[in-house]
Amino acid sequence: MRMITVESLCQEVGEAGLRAMVSAFYSRVRTDDLIGKMYPPEDWGGSEKRLADFLVYRFGGPATYIEERGHPRLRGRHMPFSIGIAERDRWLKLMGEAMRETGISTEVAGVMLPFFAQVADSMRNRPE
Numbered sequence: 001m002r003m004i005t006v007e008s009l010c011q012e013v014g015e016a017g018l019r020a021m022v023s024a025f026y027s028r029v030r031t032d033d034l035i036g037k038m039y040p041p042e043d044w045g046g047s048e049k050r051l052a053d054f055l056v057y058r059f060g061g062p063a064t065y066i067e068e069r070g071h072p073r074l075r076g077r078h079m080p081f082s083i084g085i086a087e088r089d090r091w092l093k094l095m096g097e098a099m100r101e102t103g104i105s106t107e108v109a110g111v112m113l114p115f116f117a118q119v120a121d122s123m124r125n126r127p128e
Contacts, residue, residue: 010061
């Protein structure tokens with residue numbers, strides 16, 4: 001039985017599969033009443049590319065994100081936005097829907113979801 005790790009997810013899903021998942025996620029975010037307003041409307045394409053590049057890199061694919069943006073500094077980059085439990089939970093819900101839509105297997109989701117939950121929780125910057 002093969003061992004799937006965070007670092008092997010790009011190999012498991014493929015770069016195109018990860019980018020499709022992020023695209024499905026952003027199709028939901030654009031109309032979301034809670035977290036959609038956090039995204040600059042003039043930069044939907046840039047936001048989508050940055051998340052896709054980050055996930056491809058973090059999941060073991062090409063380092064385009066690092067080459068173009070340097071260290072992720074995710075918490076610092078998200079500081080301008082008020083992120084609490086509701087925003088975290090909505091992000092995870094929309095990403096889960098995108099994963100299902102794009103056919104992410106249960107086995108792969110079992111590795112992705114804890115990663116997403118940890119990162120999303122670390123973005124919280126509002127005491128509740």
